[in-house]
Amino acid sequence: MKSLYNWLNNRIDMDGAIAFAQKKRVPVFYGTVWYYLGGISLFLFAIQLVTGILLVLYYQPGADTAYESVKFIVSKVEFGWLIRETHSWSANLFVFFVFIHMFTVFFAKAYRKPRELTWITGMILFVLALAFGFSGYLLPWNELAYFATKVGSDIAGAVPVVGEFLLRVLRAGDEVTGATLTRFYGIHIAILPGIFTIILGIHLFLVQIQGMSVPPEIEKLPEEKRRTIPFFPDFVLRDFMAWLIVLNVIALLAVFFPWELGPKADALAPAPAGIRPEWYFMFMFQTLKLIPAHVWFMEGELFGILFFTIGGLIWFFVPFLDKKAHMGIRSTFWTWFGIGLVIYIIVLTIWGYMV
Amino acid sequence: MGQPSRRTFLDWLFRGGLSAWVISVTYPIVRYIIPPDVPEIDMSSIEAGLLSDFPIGGSKIIRLGRTPVLVFRKINGDFRAMEATCTHLDCTVQFKKEDERVWCACHNGYYDSDGKNISGPPPRPLGRFDVIVQQDKVIVKKPDLA
Amino acid sequence: MKIWLTLIAFSLSVGLAQESGCISCHIELDEDLDDHEKIVDNYLGGVHAKNNLDCSDCHGGDPEAFDDEDEAMWDAESFRSDLTKIDQLEMCGSCHSNPNVMKQYTASIKTDQVDQYETSHHGIALENGNEKAATCTDCHGVHGILEIDHPKAPVYPFNIPITCSNCHSDESYMAHTDLPTDQYKKYESSVHGIALFENEDVGAPTCNDCHGNHGAAPPDIVHVKDICGTCHINNQDLFQTSHLQSMLLSEGFGQCEACHGNHDIAKPNDDMLDWSEGALCYDCHADGGNAKDMSNHFYSVITNLNSDIELATSMVHDAENKGMIVDELLFDLEEAHKVLIHTRTNIHSFNIDFVDSNAIAGFEAAQAAVTGAQQSLDEFDFRRKGLFYFSLIITFTVIVLGLKIKVMK
Numbered sequence: 001m002k003s004l005y006n007w008l009n010n011r012i013d014m015d016g017a018i019a020f021a022q023k024k025r026v027p028v029f030y031g032t033v034w035y036y037l038g039g040i041s042l043f044l045f046a047i048q049l050v051t052g053i054l055l056v057l058y059y060q061p062g063a064d065t066a067y068e069s070v071k072f073i074v075s076k077v078e079f080g081w082l083i084r085e086t087h088s089w090s091a092n093l094f095v096f097f098v099f100i101h102m103f104t105v106f107f108a109k110a111y112r113k114p115r116e117l118t119w120i121t122g123m124i125l126f127v128l129a130l131a132f133g134f135s136g137y138l139l140p141w142n143e144l145a146y147f148a149t150k151v152g153s154d155i156a157g158a159v160p161v162v163g164e165f166l167l168r169v170l171r172a173g174d175e176v177t178g179a180t181l182t183r184f185y186g187i188h189i190a191i192l193p194g195i196f197t198i199i200l201g202i203h204l205f206l207v208q209i210q211g212m213s214v215p216p217e218i219e220k221l222p223e224e225k226r227r228t229i230p231f232f233p234d235f236v237l238r239d240f241m242a243w244l245i246v247l248n249v250i251a252l253l254a255v256f257f258p259w260e261l262g263p264k265a266d267a268l269a270p271a272p273a274g275i276r277p278e279w280y281f282m283f284m285f286q287t288l289k290l291i292p293a294h295v296w297f298m299e300g301e302l303f304g305i306l307f308f309t310i311g312g313l314i315w316f317f318v319p320f321l322d323k324k325a326h327m328g329i330r331s332t333f334w335t336w337f338g339i340g341l342v343i344y345i346i347v348l349t350i351w352g353y354m355v
Numbered sequence: 356m357g358q359p360s361r362r363t364f365l366d367w368l369f370r371g372g373l374s375a376w377v378i379s380v381t382y383p384i385v386r387y388i389i390p391p392d393v394p395e396i397d398m399s400s401i402e403a404g405l406l407s408d409f410p411i412g413g414s415k416i417i418r419l420g421r422t423p424v425l426v427f428r429k430i431n432g433d434f435r436a437m438e439a440t441c442t443h444l445d446c447t448v449q450f451k452k453e454d455e456r457v458w459c460a461c462h463n464g465y466y467d468s469d470g471k472n473i474s475g476p477p478p479r480p481l482g483r484f485d486v487i488v489q490q491d492k493v494i495v496k497k498p499d500l501a
Numbered sequence: 502m503k504i505w506l507t508l509i510a511f512s513l514s515v516g517l518a519q520e521s522g523c524i525s526c527h528i529e530l531d532e533d534l535d536d537h538e539k540i541v542d543n544y545l546g547g548v549h550a551k552n553n554l555d556c557s558d559c560h561g562g563d564p565e566a567f568d569d570e571d572e573a574m575w576d577a578e579s580f581r582s583d584l585t586k587i588d589q590l591e592m593c594g595s596c597h598s599n600p601n602v603m604k605q606y607t608a609s610i611k612t613d614q615v616d617q618y619e620t621s622h623h624g625i626a627l628e629n630g631n632e633k634a635a636t637c638t639d640c641h642g643v644h645g646i647l648e649i650d651h652p653k654a655p656v657y658p659f660n661i662p663i664t665c666s667n668c669h670s671d672e673s674y675m676a677h678t679d680l681p682t683d684q685y686k687k688y689e690s691s692v693h694g695i696a697l698f699e700n701e702d703v704g705a706p707t708c709n710d711c712h713g714n715h716g717a718a719p720p721d722i723v724h725v726k727d728i729c730g731t732c733h734i735n736n737q738d739l740f741q742t743s744h745l746q747s748m749l750l751s752e753g754f755g756q757c758e759a760c761h762g763n764h765d766i767a768k769p770n771d772d773m774l775d776w777s778e779g780a781l782c783y784d785c786h787a788d789g790g791n792a793k794d795m796s797n798h799f800y801s802v803i804t805n806l807n808s809d810i811e812l813a814t815s816m817v818h819d820a821e822n823k824g825m826i827v828d829e830l831l832f833d834l835e836e837a838h839k840v841l842i843h844t845r846t847n848i849h850s851f852n853i854d855f856v857d858s859n860a861i862a863g864f865e866a867a868q869a870a871v872t873g874a875q876q877s878l879d880e881f882d883f884r885r886k887g888l889f890y891f892s893l894i895i896t897f898t899v900i901v902l903g904l905k906i907k908v909m910k
Contacts, residue, residue: 054387064399064497068420075826076391079383081884234909241902244376248895255888258824365905372898379891421828443704447839461842462704463734476704476732 021232027214028227031108035212035235036242037101043243044094045200047250048132051087052189059139061185063178066141067264074261085254091133093250095280098129106338110213111318112325118210121203123316128196133278135188141181146265147275149184150176155288158301175267216328276352283345284308286352315341400496403486409434409493412452417495423447424484424495429455429468434486436495437470442479457481522564522573523556543645552606559584559592586627586636590615593637617715633674640664640714656714659697661707662688684708687765695768706732711763722755729757735843739850769845771807774800799848802860806844809867810837816874825877830870837866 008014026035058077060069073080102122105111111119138149153176157167172179218226229235277285288304295303314321324331403409403417403426414427416439425439427450437457441448446461456473457466464475471480485496527537544550549558557564561579566572574580584592594615596602603610618624618636626634640656647654655664666685668674675682688694688708696705711728712719720728726746730737740746740756749759760781761769773781774796786792817830840863847856 050384054384057388071826071828075828076393078386078389078391080387082383083387234906237902237906237909241899241906244895244899244902248892251888251891255884260824261826362905362908365901365908368901369898369905372894372901375894376898379894418832443702446842460735462732463730464704476702478703 018232021236022230024208024211024231025228026212026231026235027218028229029214029218031104031215031218034101034104034108036239037097037104038207039239040242040246041094041097041101042200042204043246044090044097045196047086047090047247048094049193051083051090052193054083055087056189061139061182063141063181063265066139066181067261070140071261081258082254085258086250088259089250089253089257091136092279093246095129095133095278098126099280102126103338103342105213106318107335108213108215109322109325109330109334110215112213112216112322112328113319115206115210115213116319118203118206119319120316121199121206124199125196125203128192128199130280132188132192132196133280135184135192137278138176138181138184139188140261141265142262143265143269143272144262144275146176146267147271148277149180150271151275152277152281153180155301155305158299159305160302177267216325216330219328279349279353282352283348286348289352400487400494403436403493403495406488406491406493412450414450414452416447419484419495419497425450425457425481426486426493426495427452427457427468434488434493435468435470436484436486437466437481438484440481441477442472442481443476448481522567523560523562525567526570526573527556540644543643545645546647547642547645548648549646586632586634589636589638590618590627614715617713621713621715621717622719623717631677633668633677635668639668656709658703658705658707659701661709662694662697665708684764691764691766692768693766720755722753722758723750725755725758733757735846736849739847743849743851745851771800771803771845774803774848776800795851795853798853799856802856803841803844803848806837806841806860806863806867809864809871810834810841813837813867813870813874816878817870820874820877820881823878823881825881827874827877830873830877833866833870833873837863837870839863840866 005014026032055073058069058073058080060066070084074084075081077083105119105122134149134152138145153167153170156170157163159166168174170180170183171177172183214226276282284304287307288301291300291304291307293300298306318334319325322331322334325334401417401419403415403424408415409426409428411428411430411432414425417424417426423439424436425448426434426436428434430452439447441459441461441464443459443462443464446459448457448459448464448466450456451458455468457468457470458464459466459475459477462476464477465473466477466481467473469480470483472478483498485498487494487496524541528541544556555564556562557579561581562574562577563572566577574582581588598612598615600612603612614637619628623634623636627636642655649656651657652659654660662685669680670682670685672682689698693706696702697707709717710731726737726740736757746756749756755763761767776783776793776796780796782792782796786796813830814834817827817834820830821827840860844856844860844863847859850856
């Protein structure tokens with residue numbers, strides 16, 4: 001063990017890396033618990049990588065084989081059910097923790113100078129996470145996924161000018177078919193992981209060199225009043241503890257609340273009742289349903305897309321819009337903006353599930 | 356017990372727990388990677404048996420995915436495969452080699468050797484499957500959707 | 502409406518080589534003669550109009566006379582305004598019994614209807630002077646006769662019971678005979694009637710499938726098994742080999758009918774074998790003996806198999822509800838169920854050994870499903886146990902880790 005370490009140390013300066021990690025300190029205050037969220041998201045992404053790679057060993061894309069191979073995995077392959085359940089549950093928890101991570105960062109104003117780029121890369125990762133969810137949902141090729149994808153990709157078709165083009169690119173044709181499945185598969189297991197890993201690398205690199213952000217009021221405290229602990233081993237061990245707990249929760253969910261496979265997708269079958277997108281798209285889905293057919297001069301769907309595009313852009317560029325944060329002042333406007341957004345998402349999501 | 360020994364004891368416990376955890380995670384993964392005894396079924400085709408399993412006039416009911424399929428060999432040596440579920444009331448049909456017809460015993464419905472309903476209550480023909488003979492293997496395949 | 506009809510009539514009359522002088526007048530006659538517009542309308546939608554047959558082909562007269570009523574009808578020797586039932590036979594038969602005429606329209610059409618009719622109870626009654634007896638038009642309609650496979654034709658399978666019941670359910674119309682008039686009512690609630698009306702199964706037997714159509718007559722008791730055997734072939738084969746067939750015939754019973762009845766044949770159920778009053782065998786064999794043993798035996802085989810299947814089904818569903826994949830067990834259940842149906846058929850052999858030996862496969866299939874379901878349920882328990890131990894390990898590690906962090910401070 002020791003000699004291996006020495007061997008490595010002679011080549012890649014392990015001492016230096018550990019010294020850096022030990023020197024790096026994590027602030028301790030009421031919000032320290034929020035620091036675990038990014039780590040948990042990272043851990044969930046790692047689970048996704050491992051279980052995803054394992055699923056690829058047996059999964060066969062294609063309209064004739066996708067559903068059958070998933071069925072084969074969950075019924076014939078030993079622990080196949082566990083791998084699939086873990087992948088699905090971990091995916092949902094991933095999106096969930098990414099949401100919370102994003103909002104805690106927002107309310108702590110951690111996006112302010114010098115961390116604008118961390119926020120921007122984080123936002124890109126958020127969008128990629130949603131894309132992961134959307135593309136992965138179709139892969140079992142079951143009825144519900146098929147129709148949810150149909151409805152979901154329809155929305156892309158409503159984008160002005162390029163809608164038709166987008167829809168065809170997304171579906172690899174005019175309809176959701178086996179070609180769409182192949183395309184989604186490629187996006188899900190090759191394109192997205194590739195981009196995600198690069199952006200994630202930048203995101204983590206930025207976090208490492210800039211250290212943890214603290215809210216403005218903590219930052220203003222005199223040095224002696226600010227408590228910290230070393231990143232290594234103290235914080236890392238705590239992180240690890242959180243990961244273990246999350247993994248146990250996933251195992252519980254996988255055993256007690258398995259995801260049903262349901263019937264195989266059939267393009268000619270009538271759409272089943274209760275087609276729903278995944279929960280993290282619910283607030284958008286419900287908004288689009290609530291918008292009247294015509295708003296002013298444009299179609300309701302177009303208005304919805306415009307609404308989400310503008311909203312998304314504001315959210316994306318919030319580090320540049322919130323000038324007060326850079327001066328270390330909490331902007332009441334942006335805080336309320338965030339609170340309003342949280343309430344909006346929660347209410348619309350619940351509403352979506354009630355109807 | 357002094358502070359250092361307590362710490363060592365905890366470290367020892369921690370390593371134990373960690374090892375158990377690593378094993379409990381690795382074990383399912385290793386078992387998962389070992390392919391199951393049942394070969395993965397390619398759902399668009401299946402081996403119905405060997406050529407020697409089908410003498411002239413011989414027949415067999417196999418399952419392709421969730422569909423029972425009747426495979427038989429005509430007097431002239433040709434193979435035919437079609438859904439084995441009668442289109443009338445879902446009974447299972449059989450091949451009658453004497454008159455080269457497919458027969459449903461439930462209500463005496465008849466289909467010809469191409470699956471067309473020719474007498475009795477069946478309202479529709481039986482869906483056809485393709486049969487491919489590769490060396491000594493008889494393979495039944497879902498027809499290509501053109 | 503009238504204008505359109507006139508237009509249609511006109512265009513048709515051009516098509517009919519200017520023969521339809523009849524229509525051009527009769528379509529206007531509604532005020533004087535009831536329903537003539539409707540008659541023309543019906544006729545135009547029928548198969549005869551489609552094949553260029555004109556009114557005069559049945560009613561005679563001279564359609565080319567057009568406006569001259571006398572010349573067109575009353576003075577023409579061939580003119581017949583009403584046709585008697587005997588006339589009808591002759592008139593329809595003049596084409597339909599003539600292969601040389603009929604094959605011009607449909608090469609493979611049958612031409613034996615009148616011959617068959619003469620052997621039917623309808624035909625015999627008519628010959629004996631009973632003008633109430635049904636002839637061609639009573640079943641096929643009059644002016645707007647449709648092809649027999651037209652869904653609106655009165656002789657299309659779904660419509661036949663209604664067509665027959667027009668006369669046969671009319672008590673006053675049937676008063677001159679000793680025939681019952683409740684056949685339609687009975688049929689409607691029978692297994693066949695439900696198949697036809699509720700399940701819309703065109704293959705379900707209706708009146709003519711047992712009684713014949715042009716040669717309609719009740720089947721005689723010797724041949725009841727053949728008639729039922731048209732569809733219930735296995736039951737017929739088994740029954741023919743049983744000792745029961747000759748016994749029933751010698752007692753004057755109509756074989757299948759003796760137990761199952763005729764128009765009101767109910768969907769058979771297993772309780773028909775349960776030895777008690779109302780059970781099928783009990784009615785004749787109330788004194789017990791062999792019949793009682795056999796009935797009890799069949800009853801126990803079928804109910805045992807049935808309860809095995811029910812147990813297997815509930816276990817499979819239990820496993821399915823717990824999220825296990827049970828596709829292959831469903832095949833076993835299907836197989837067991839198929840054998841159950843065969844066993845119910847096999848009792849018509851009235852041979853205990855035969856029934857028993859063929860039921861074995863069903864018990865085996867049900868057992869296979871039970872075993873498979875049990876494996877699935879065990880697997881389900883295994884998952885929970887595995888989760889328990891996994892949680893134990895994690896909880897332990899987390900606690901130790903917590904202590905370690907505490908000590909580190």
